[in-house]
Amino acid sequence: xxxxxxxxxxxxxxxxxxxxxxxxxxxxxxxxxxxxxxxxxxxxxxxxxxxxxxxxxxxxxxxxxxxxxxxxxxxxxxxxxxxxxxxxxxxxxxxxxxxxxxxxxxxxxxxxxxxxxxxxxxxxxxxxxxxxxxxxxxxxxxxxxxxxxxxxxxxxxxxxxxxxxxxxxxxxxxxxxxxxxxxxxxxxxxxxxxxxxxxxxxxxxxxxxxxxxxxxxxxxxxxxxxxxxxxxxxxxxxxxxxxxxxxxxxxxxxxxxxxxxxxxxxxxxxxxxxxxxxxxxxxxxxxxxxxxxxxxxxxxxxxxxxxxxxxxxxxxxxxxxxxxxxxxxxxxxxxxxxxxxxxxxxxxxxxxxxxxxxxxxxxxxxxxxxxxxxxxxxxxxxxxxxxxxxxxxxxxxxxxxxxxxxxxxxxxxxxxxxxxxxxxxxxxxxxxxxxxxxxxx
Amino acid sequence: xxxxxxxxxxxxxxxxxxxxxxxxxxxxxxxxxxxxxxxxxxxxxxxxxxxxxxxxxxxxxxxxxxxxxxxxxxxxxxxxxxxxxxxxxxxxxxxxxxxxxxxxxxxxxxxxxxxxxxxxxxxxxxxxxxxxxxxxxxxxxxxxxxxxxxxxxxxxxxxxxxxxxxxxxxxxxxxxxxxxxxxxxxxxxxxxxxxxxxxxxxxxxxxxxxxxxxxxxxxxxxxxxxxxxxxxxxxxxxxxxxxxxxxxxxxxxxxxxxxxxxxxxxxxxxxxxxxxxxxxxxxxxxxxxxxxxxxxxx
Numbered sequence: 183x184x185x186x187x188x189x190x191x192x193x194x195x196x197x198x199x200x201x202x203x204x205x206x207x208x209x210x211x212x213x214x215x216x217x218x219x220x221x222x223x224x225x226x227x228x229x230x231x232x233x234x235x236x237x238x239x240x241x242x243x244x245x246x247x248x249x250x251x252x253x254x255x256x257x258x259x260x261x262x263x264x265x266x267x268x269x270x271x272x273x274x275x276x277x278x279x280x281x282x283x284x285x286x287x288x289x290x291x292x293x294x295x296x297x298x299x300x301x302x303x304x305x306x307x308x309x310x311x312x313x314x315x316x317x318x319x320x321x322x323x324x325x326x327x328x329x330x331x332x333x334x335x336x337x338x339x340x341x342x343x344x345x346x347x348x349x350x351x352x353x354x355x356x357x358x359x360x361x362x363x364x365x366x367x368x369x370x371x372x373x374x375x376x377x378x379x380x381x382x383x384x385x386x387x388x389x390x391x392x393x394x395x396x397x398x399x400x401x402x403x404x405x406x407x408x409x410x411x412x413x414x415x416x417x418x419x420x421x422x423x424x425x426x427x428x429x430x431x432x433x434x435x436x437x438x439x440x441x442x443x444x445x446x447x448x449x450x451x452x453x454x455x456x457x458x459x460x461x462x463x464x465x466x467x468x469x470x471x472x473x474x475x476x477x478x479x480x481x482x483x484x485x486x487x488x489x490x491x492x493x494x495x496x497x498x499x500x501x502x503x504x505x506x507x508x509x510x511x512x513x514x515x516x517x518x519x520x521x522x523x524x525x526x527x528x529x530x531x532x533x534x535x536x537x538x539x540x541x542x543x544x545x546x547x548x549x550x551x552x553x554x555x556x557x558x559x560x561x562x563x564x565x566x567x568x569x570x571x572x573x574x575x576x577x578x579x580x581x582x583x584x585x586x587x588x589x590x591x592x593x594x595x596x597x598x599x600x601x602x603x604x605x606x607x608x609x610x611x612x613x614x615x616x617x618x619x620x621x622x623x
Numbered sequence: 624x625x626x627x628x629x630x631x632x633x634x635x636x637x638x639x640x641x642x643x644x645x646x647x648x649x650x651x652x653x654x655x656x657x658x659x660x661x662x663x664x665x666x667x668x669x670x671x672x673x674x675x676x677x678x679x680x681x682x683x684x685x686x687x688x689x690x691x692x693x694x695x696x697x698x699x700x701x702x703x704x705x706x707x708x709x710x711x712x713x714x715x716x717x718x719x720x721x722x723x724x725x726x727x728x729x730x731x732x733x734x735x736x737x738x739x740x741x742x743x744x745x746x747x748x749x750x751x752x753x754x755x756x757x758x759x760x761x762x763x764x765x766x767x768x769x770x771x772x773x774x775x776x777x778x779x780x781x782x783x784x785x786x787x788x789x790x791x792x793x794x795x796x797x798x799x800x801x802x803x804x805x806x807x808x809x810x811x812x813x814x815x816x817x818x819x820x821x822x823x824x825x826x827x828x829x830x831x832x833x834x835x836x837x838x839x840x841x842x843x844x845x846x847x848x849x850x851x852x853x854x855x856x857x858x859x860x861x862x863x864x865x866x867x868x869x870x871x872x873x874x875x876x877x878x879x880x881x882x883x884x885x886x887x888x889x890x891x892x893x894x895x896x897x898x899x900x901x902x903x904x905x906x907x908x909x910x911x912x913x914x915x916x917x918x919x920x921x
Contacts, residue, residue, distance in 0.1 A: 254883050261667045278886060282668035430777035431753025570885050573864070580868035584779065599686075606681075610664050617672045 205500070211243040214267040214501045216508065219252040219491075220525075224322075227524020234520065235511045242504045244268075253279075256496060260284045265496035267505040271318065273309040273490045274562045274569075280312035281566035281611065286495040287315045291506040297513070305559050306490050306530040312564055318492030319513050320530035322522055324454045325554040326381070326487045327546070328352075328476070332469040334359055334370070334449040345450075345471060349388065349412070349478040352450065359449040360420070368420060368428040371442075373450040375413045375583075376429055378436060381452070382579040383572055384487050385409040387560045388477045393571070394563035399604050401575075402597035408478065410589035414582050422585030439464045452487075458544035459526040472546035474553055484556035490530060528554070567607040574599050657892040665889035667882075678893035688894070690869055691877040694783060698873065699850040702787045706846055707839065710794040714801030715827070728802070735795030743859035746789045750775040776860060779870040786857055786871060797842045804838030805831070836917040844909055851902050854879065874898055 206213045218228055225248050232246045247266070249255055253275050259265045260279075271279065279285050292299070299307060299316075306320035332342035338358045346352035356372030363369050371377075375385060383393060389412070391405030400406070417425050432442040437460060442448040444465035452475055461468050477485045493512060495505050511517050518529040519538045526543050528534070528551045539547065553559060562568055578596050581587035587595075636643075661678055663671035682688055717728050734742070749757050752774030761772035773781040812830050821829070832839075854875040857865065863880060865872030878898070882891035 257667055257883070257886070279668070282666050282886070284668045426777055427752055427771075427774055429752075430774035431751060433751075433777055434747060567885065573880070573884075576864060576866060577868045580779075580866060584868065586779075586868075610666075613664055613672055613674070614666075614669055617670070621670075 208243040208245075211241055212501060212504055213243045213245055214504050214508070216244050216246050216268040216270075216505075217249055217252055217256060217266045218246060218270040219249065220270075221248055224525050227521050230524060231512055231517050231521050232508075235508055235517075238511070242507060244508050257284075260496045260498060263498055265498050267495065267499045267501045268508060269494050269496055270321065271492050271494055273306075273318070273320070273492050276310060276318055276492055276494070277312045277564045277566045277568060279494070280315070280317040284497050285317040286497055286499065286502055287317060288319060288495070288506070288509075289316050291495075291502070291509075292316075295506065295510050297510060301531055301533070303530050303532055303554055305488050305554060305561065309488070309490060309561050309564070310492050312566075318494040319509060320490040321493050321512065321518070322525045322527050323488065323490040323530040323554060324456065324527055325550045325559065326452050326454045327472045327474055327549055327553060329443065329451050329453045329457055329470055329472050331443070331446060331449045332471055334446060338449075342469070343471070345473040346476050348476050348480075352476050353412075353415070356450065357419070366424075368424050369447070371420070371425075371428060371448050374416050374420070374425065374429075374448065376416075376425070376579075377432070377442060377448055377451055378453065381487055383562070383575045384560070385413060387487070387558075388475065388479075388482075388485050390477075390479045390482055392560070392563075394565060399571070399597060399600045401600060402593050407589060407593050410582060410593050412478065413579070414585075414589045417583050417585050422583065426584060436460075437464070441465075444468060455527050455544060455547070455550040456525075458546065462543065472549050474549070477558075482558060484553055485558040485560070486553035486556060488554050488559045488561050530554075565604075565607075566611070567603055570603055570607075571600050574603075657895060660889050661892035661896050663889045665892070666886045667888045668886065671889065674889070678890045679897075681890065682893055682897060687869065687872065687877060688874075691865075691872045691874045694870065694872060695851055695853065695874040697783055698787060698790075698853055699847065701784070702790055702850050702853075703843065703846050705787065706791055706794050706797065707843060709791060710797035710801055710842065711835070711839070713794065713798045714805060715831070717798065718802060718805045728799075731798055732795040735793045737792075739855040740859050742789065742792065743856050746785075746792075747776065747860060750785050750788075752777055776871075777867060779868050782867065782870045786853070786860070789856055790853070797846070800838050800842060801835065804835045808834045833918045836913075837919055840909075840913050840917045844906055847905060847909060848902055851898065851905070 216232065218225070220228055229246055232244045236243055252269065253271060256265065256269045256271065256279075261284075276285070291297075302320065303323070306323050307316065310316055310318035310320060328345055330345050335342040335355075338355075340355060340358060346355050352373060359370065359372030360368070361370040375382075386393065386401075386403075386406035386409040389405045389409040391403050391409060392400055393406075394400060420428075428447075432440070432447060435441050439445065441460070441464060443451045443453070443457075444461065446468075457472075461470060474484050474486060477483065493509055495502050495509075499505060512521065515529070515531055515533060515535065518531055519535060522529045523538065523542070528542075528547055529538070534551070544550070563571070565571065574596050578587070578592040582589055582592050660671055662673060662675060664674045664677070665671035713731055717724060717731065721727075737745075749755050752758060752772075755775070757775075758772040765772055775781050775785040808831060812834075813826060816826050816830060852875050853873050857871045857873055858876055858879070861871055863876065863884070865876055874894070875898070878891050878894045881887045881894065
């Protein structure tokens with residue numbers, strides 16, 4: 183038994199060889215598989231692009247497969263040696279795949295196809311680049327902006343057409359837009375950094391901070407600390423306990439009519455370009471506007487978080503050339519405008535057709551395009567351990583919002599933890615590179 | 624050994640070989656592989672690199688691991704006794720022979736058939752701090768006393784009790800086993816007790832509980848194992864974050880995130896082996912403690 187176990191333990195270190203599956207043809211056309219995460223109207227939009235590509239030529243048939251938790255499924259498929267030919271990932275998770283060389287570099291394909299990097303808005307290519315190599319192309323980009331409720335502005339005696347231009351102004355307006363009931367309970371909040379709660383990591387950027395300088399974790403800089411002091415000012419103003427109670431009533435209700443922005447319980451919120459579409463669905467009567475979220479530093483303008491969905495060719499894909507042919511169509515102006523009109527976003531290309539802008543359902547689409555193109559647009563650090571970093575920030579943010587930890591302690595706690603993680607992650611990267619170099623020899 | 628015996632052994636092995644093959648491929652191999660990976664720096668996407676005990680060493684100093692272990696123990700310590708007590712009380716009530724008993728039994732069993740995800744979403748609404756039905760009822764009682772109902776899942780203090788409360792909904796399985804155990808208790812023991820003038824409570828204390836002890840023992844062991852592996856409910860409720868402030872980061876959630884979110888499969892395998900040892904040790908402890916307290920009839 184012991185011998186058997188020992189043998190098995192040794193065996194598990196080796197890779198078992200699996201026979202290669204055969205190419206499949208549909209009416210004489212090579213079938214390639216494309217995994218994508220979108221469902222509903224977003225899924226329909228990509229299906230339209232795929233259909234159009236399949237109709238345009240007669241050599242390749244793209245088979246679109248929709249799935250949830252796509253990154254985890256792609257991970258298992260790539261590790262198992264049987265990946266799809268194309269996969270749609272999130273830009274924030276791309277570094278993790280790229281660091282493990284689970285994706286194919288796209289520059290050689292682009293060169294061969296004569297695709298120009300300059301056609302894309304730079305920030306979206308940056309997000310798909312890991313240590314100098316491009317691993318994905320942007321499909322549906324997004325930027326975030328301040329959304330404000332014009333009716334509540336009017337009610338509070340503010341000019342509904344004039345959003346705040348500095349962070350101090352936002353704080354002041356938030357005060358005027360906040361209401362309590364006769365028992366002293368919050369019923370309406372002007373603004374809170376805890377809503378929608380998706381980008382706790384991002385606030386430092388409006389103070390001129392950053393999370394990572396390409397070499398080191400820079401969480402405890404004075405800029406980030408200032409941001410976290412500002413975060414703390416909200417539970418201090420509203421009362422930590424009371425804000426938590428208010429928050430507990432609105433948690434987890436984004437795509438419902440009970441969304442606090444739709445139900446007019448939060449007057450100002452940071453949201454992405456997709457918000458207009460949700461407003462249309464859940465609160466069609468809402469009077470709202472979108473503008474750049476104001477920064478805390480004079481002169482620092484048009485600060486916005488940007489992110490995108492990316493299309494990639496997994497390492498080990500069996501038909502990379504055919505896959506790239508589809509990418510080339512998808513990332514053409516025609517393909518991207520078709521897709522993003524369906525998604526109600528803008529396109530990651532610099533050139534936009536006048537019809538696209540004229541027909542776009544989001545009345546503020548140009549605000550989002552301007553923000554994506556801004557030099558102060560920022561995105562999640564391109565670190566392979568970004569998820570771990572982010573998962574340290576979230577509990578620290580909770581503790582500051584709950585009033586159990588001060589901003590100084592929270593910031594240094596995150597800095598310390600993540601720096602240690604980074605040392606460990608870097609050692610791991612180096613170790614694997616050494617092992618690979620040895621294997622190559 | 625005669626050639627006939629040899630042949631029958633060979634035939635026997637041949638007949639059970641499908642099971643042996645399945646067991647080796649789907650249990651022994653993964654088990655061995657996970658142990659090997661626990662000694663490696665393994666990201667799933669790249670070949671594992673042997674690092675010896677580094678993962679185990681890191682586990683000792685990982686505050687999130689200790690936090691998740693604390694959360695898991697907290698859950699087990701409160702959930703297990705509560706679930707056992709509740710299930711026994713329900714089984715006793717459902718064993719009284721009132722009319723329409725089968726309907727009641729079905730009703731109490733039904734929640735344990737609800738998919739965990741549906742259950743999570745439902746309870747998320749019921750426990751909403753401001754608009755939930757649970758707090759609506761609680762506040763009717765508490766507000767006149769000048770108190771406020773807790774905000775459950777949004778509070779670091781109440782998020783674990785909320786999950787315990789939700790999990791108690793699934794005691795139906797245990798109730799069914801207790802019911803079967805109750806049916807097995809010989810009637811004449813109760814008759815003899817009646818003749819001696821025993822009251823209801825004395826009968827429960829001296830007849831029912833001792834004779835139900837094998838079923839209790841079984842449920843406690845199974846409950847312990849599943850409580851230490853609590854995963855689906857908190858994962859759905861918090862979208863995998865274990866919030867607020869890591870108050871619902873349970874051991875298996877951290878394990879899963881380490882493996883599939885952080886791509887640290889080697890570390891996750893080491894965590895899995897530690898959990899295995901913890902569960903093994905606690906189960907053996909329960910066995911040892913039960914020796915004098917479990918009475919097997921017959």
